[in-house]
Amino acid sequence: MKEKKSRGLAKGLTNYGDPAFSLYLRRSFAKSMGFSSEMLERPVVGIADSRSGFNNCHRHFPELVEAVKRGVLAAGGLPLEFPTVSLGEVFLSPTSMMFRNLMSVDVEEMIRAQPMDAVVLVGGCDKTVPAQLMGAVSADLPAVQLLGGPMMPTSFHGERLGACTDCRRFWALHRAGKVDAAGIDEVEGNLATTAGTCAVMGTASTMASIAEALGMALPGSAAIPAVHADRLRAAEASGKRAVELARSPLRPTQIITEKSVENALRVLLAIGGSTNGIVHLTAIAGRAGVEVSLKKLNDLSDSTPVLVDLKPTGQHYMSDLYAAGGIGAVMRELKPLLHLDAMTVTGRTLGELLEAEPGWVDRAVVKSFKDPLSRQGGLVALFGSLAPNGAILKRSAADPRLFEKEGRAVVFSSLDDLAARIDEPGLEVTAEDFLVLRNAGPKSGYAMPEAGYLPIPAKLARAGVKDMVRISDARMSGTAYGTIVLHVSPEAAIGGPLALVRSGDRIRISVKERRIELLVSEDEMRKRKAAWRPPVAPPVRGYAKLYMEHVLQAEQGCDFDFLRKASAYLGGKS
Numbered sequence: 069m070k071e072k073k074s075r076g077l078a079k080g081l082t083n084y085g086d087p088a089f090s091l092y093l094r095r096s097f098a099k100s101m102g103f104s105s106e107m108l109e110r111p112v113v114g115i116a117d118s119r120s121g122f123n124n125c126h127r128h129f130p131e132l133v134e135a136v137k138r139g140v141l142a143a144g145g146l147p148l149e150f151p152t153v154s155l156g157e158v159f160l161s162p163t164s165m166m167f168r169n170l171m172s173v174d175v176e177e178m179i180r181a182q183p184m185d186a187v188v189l190v191g192g193c194d195k196t197v198p199a200q201l202m203g204a205v206s207a208d209l210p211a212v213q214l215l216g217g218p219m220m221p222t223s224f225h226g227e228r229l230g231a232c233t234d235c236r237r238f239w240a241l242h243r244a245g246k247v248d249a250a251g252i253d254e255v256e257g258n259l260a261t262t263a264g265t266c267a268v269m270g271t272a273s274t275m276a277s278i279a280e281a282l283g284m285a286l287p288g289s290a291a292i293p294a295v296h297a298d299r300l301r302a303a304e305a306s307g308k309r310a311v312e313l314a315r316s317p318l319r320p321t322q323i324i325t326e327k328s329v330e331n332a333l334r335v336l337l338a339i340g341g342s343t344n345g346i347v348h349l350t351a352i353a354g355r356a357g358v359e360v361s362l363k364k365l366n367d368l369s370d371s372t373p374v375l376v377d378l379k380p381t382g383q384h385y386m387s388d389l390y391a392a393g394g395i396g397a398v399m400r401e402l403k404p405l406l407h408l409d410a411m412t413v414t415g416r417t418l419g420e421l422l423e424a425e426p427g428w429v430d431r432a433v434v435k436s437f438k439d440p441l442s443r444q445g446g447l448v449a450l451f452g453s454l455a456p457n458g459a460i461l462k463r464s465a466a467d468p469r470l471f472e473k474e475g476r477a478v479v480f481s482s483l484d485d486l487a488a489r490i491d492e493p494g495l496e497v498t499a500e501d502f503l504v505l506r507n508a509g510p511k512s513g514y515a516m517p518e519a520g521y522l523p524i525p526a527k528l529a530r531a532g533v534k535d536m537v538r539i540s541d542a543r544m545s546g547t548a549y550g551t552i553v554l555h556v557s558p559e560a561a562i563g564g565p566l567a568l569v570r571s572g573d574r575i576r577i578s579v580k581e582r583r584i585e586l587l588v589s590e591d592e593m594r595k596r597k598a599a600w601r602p603p604v605a606p607p608v609r610g611y612a613k614l615y616m617e618h619v620l621q622a623e624q625g626c627d628f629d630f631l632r633k634a635s636a637y638l639g640g641k642s
């Protein structure tokens with residue numbers, strides 16, 4: 069049998085030393101699944117399916133994947149779904165962040181190793197979309213990102229609740245003694261009640277918005293609720309588009325460029341998106357060889373208004389954003405700031421897409437460019453002696469009264485230390501102090517968990533304190549809020565200045581000046597550095613060893629050094 073042109077099932081044959089035999093064997097085994105010869109001639113669309121019993125956010129994926137398949141079949145393709153790692157945010161230990169790069173490798177390698185002409189990436193929960201986009205960019209096969217869509221909020225005792233800003237709000241009330249054990253039990257069953265991703269502008273919603281802003285997801289698809297029929301129609305359309313891409317390739321590296329990354333940064337700022345968004349976007353862009361600098365973030369932040377009024381910083385939920393016009397409505401307002409010639413997965417430029425009729429826009433949810441919620445973006449990077457390589461503050465979720473402030477450090481040396489002492493009645497702390505957590509960064513052994521939202525010490529919470537300056541090398545859930553300085557780099561576990569802070573030291577932050585300074589003399593810092601020892605022994609085997617040896621700092625997206633853009637996948641012949 070003559071080998072077919074290298075597409076569809078004839079791509080990337082298993083090597084038996086006889087290509088014709090390989091193809092014959094592959095087709096024979098494919099026929100065991102009941103496919104006709106005619107079906108096996110079609111372009112193949114892989115569907116990267118990240119459903120899992122450990123991922124509540126993806127529980128509707130079987131229905132979604134069926135809709136993708138319907139779209140692929142209708143357009144003349146052969147849909148073949150394949151499972152990948154799934155990352156259910158609250159089911160992973162020490163944190164899902166440790167496994168984002170693992171999932172990206174899985175996605176990349178399965179796209180490359182299996183015979184497909186295009187791929188639909190089906191993801192939703194926080195780390196799954198960045199992992200899929202990172203893998204797809206590295207594989208550089210035509211790809212469409214299909215988002216799982218957000219959960220619906222639930223009516224409860226006369227108010228709407230949605231994961232997970234309200235989860236945190238009720239937990240804070242419980243800690244402050246205002247909601248009893250029975251009350252918190254009842255709330256627990258009413259926070260996350262449908263399929264889909266967290267209902268607010270948390271990390272999953274931020275990454276969905278970024279996927280659309282980058283041009284990798286179909287226009288209008290980011291905010292469609294998981295349970296809305298439009299979500300299934302978006303799935304069908306994604307399948308159809310993937311077949312078109314299989315016939316006329318447009319690769320992720322033609323879509324994810326300096327221009328589209330800058331557009332995505334603008335959207336991240338305008339939606340008041342999650343601090344995690346900057347880490348993930350940096351990692352995705354890095355796979356395409358595009359650098360994201362925190363100084364650039366500050367420049368963009370100064371000139372990008374916040375337009376979207378969603379929790380955790382505002383009032384509404386993602387389903388409201390969909391009804392209000394979605395990310396398209398946001399981007400139409402941002403048009404003067406965007407690179408309109410950026411290419412999208414549709415084959416049309418962003419500018420062409422935004423020329424379409426805007427439809428009705430609910431100005432309670434999506435503000436106009438002229439009348440924004442805030443004239444400046446939601447995220448800023450701070451630099452200084454405590455964070456020479458930068459730190460992030462979500463100013464739109466913080467208390468402006470704490471923006472220009474000097475305070476006394478109250479230091480916790482690890483997450484275990486924090487858990488053991490934060491609620492001790494004897495803890496020496498006032499509302500004016502700065503809580504500092506160290507050894508919670510990428511190489512800390514905890515893999516940079518979302519622990520930057522340090523709880524207000526119980527005795528202060530009971531006294532009515534709602535916010536304090538909190539500083540760490542950890543991350544923070546996109547659903548959280550407060551005056552919280554995150555991603556301090558270099559991190560404590562590799563001996564950054566954060567490792568050397570002691571309780572009683574003075575720290576000064578200035579959001580206006582973008583500064584964060586540890587007010588300790590250079591001499592004293594040198595002495596402390598000389599006495600410093602790494603807090604954790606390196607892992608000796610397995611993925612943990614690979615992770616620890618290769619993970620980069622937050623400002624480089626916490627990707628692995630060997631996964632950033634390289635000139636070739638395989639080394640040349642020696």
Ligand code: FES
Binds near residue numbers: 125157192264270
């Ligand atoms: Fe999956 Fe929040 S837990 S998006």
